[in-house]
Amino acid sequence: MEKLVIIPTYNEVENIVSIVDTVFALNQNYHVLVIDDGSPDGTALAVKNLMTKYKGCLFLEEREGKLGLGTAYIHGFRWALANGYQYIFEMDADFSHNPNDLERLYEACKYNGADVAIGSRYVRGGKIENWPLDRHLYSKGGAIYTRIITFMPINDPTAGFICYTRKVLQTINFDAITFVGYAFQIEMKFAAWKLGFKIKEVPITFIDRKIGVSKMSKGILKEGVFGVIKIQWLSMFKNYRKKVAAISTPEIVQQVTDVQ
Template identity: 55%
Template sequence: MHNSLIIIPTYNEIENIDRMIETIFSISKETNILVVDDSSPDNTSSLVKELQKKYEDKLFLLERKQKRGLGTAYIEGFKWGLKKSYDYFFQIDCDFSHNPNDLKRLYLELLENNVDLCIGSRYISGINVVNWPLSRVLLSYFASFYVRFITGMQIKDPTAGYKLYRRQVLEAIPLDNVEFVGYAFQIEMKFRTWKKKFKIIEIPIVFKDREKGVSKLNSGIIKEAVFGVLKMKIKSIFSSGYK
């Protein structure tokens, strides 16, 4: 996975972070990892610093003073990577819901199909989600209908967080204008990519509920997504920033 940066936002992932980093480097020797940690009270960053001694020139850490949401963590990560020479930018959760073994598939599919954004999708044929409570599956599945209906963007898994972008996509999106932080962030990034007419592909992945650590999902994140999608659609009609 030549010239790629894998961005991992973390908040209280002490139980997952070292295994995640070790697994990724066991899969690819040439990729780089950037962890964006929001001063996790469980000291996630200290484990990253420990591992930096072993992976000096390919493991990086951005430490932020406060918990500011997954969306802004990714935006800071993208900006950091764009200042360097990476061509491919991955998004992956630290909780092993996204199987790191799929990183290579995302990369190869992006290149083989010559697309700009490759999405690891749970809903290509049926519902590929393991161990999620039924309420979460239903919420996520029906959210995907809602997003398609409002935006017209025909993506099967619009809230998916396992993604690979080409550098050109992140250069074209005005990152300072990205406004959402939770599920809505995932939708907004796809919507902006689609509006800019970049080529998008979805490939099937199996999504597993986290086994260790605590979910950061809350009602604010759901509310942001419900109203955010409407706001985004309306703004896109009137604002040239989306084009």
């Protein structure tokens, strides 16, 4: 099996069944791995109940408490590599990311030469629906701030709808990825960029969740603000590229592009 969609969950019982059903209804041969952090609302139980319906295609990893989005994805990446997947996706549980767009991210990697495809809100054709003003400000402000500090040529650095090719995840040393909140999203892209992988931004429409609540917090914001400075400092003075490479990397031409 080629394609694995990783869905991290914390209290998503109202969304998880319909998002999983929607992915499998695409009939595009995706497997799904849910990483649940001991959600008190019974998200994991809802997944277990679905596993008989989607036997061999739906998997669940349970962790003991809310350990953060970043470590949930790292857990999922390790699982994906151990189980042989070639294209590994990040996607939220709450329909902010439209599962119909998975295939466009896949095609950018499989047929258009991307090593990482980002579902981007900030390239031509991308947009956001129904977000409150403060979220717009944090997100767009965060994108501009990240570009100013790091020079990373990515328009949507905090995006969480992504397709990674296996070689990218095999190359990145997960022990060097340190952020647990949404700063993790910036850090992964920064690592892939510094290692010379080809990154493409694919326009998507991001729709604010209709059910449940965001897990955004002040701590997550703070980690983002200081985290961006930290990774840039590491890359300028501490041989970041060497630290973040799990294996010696072939020379890959750096290129970041928008695909329409």
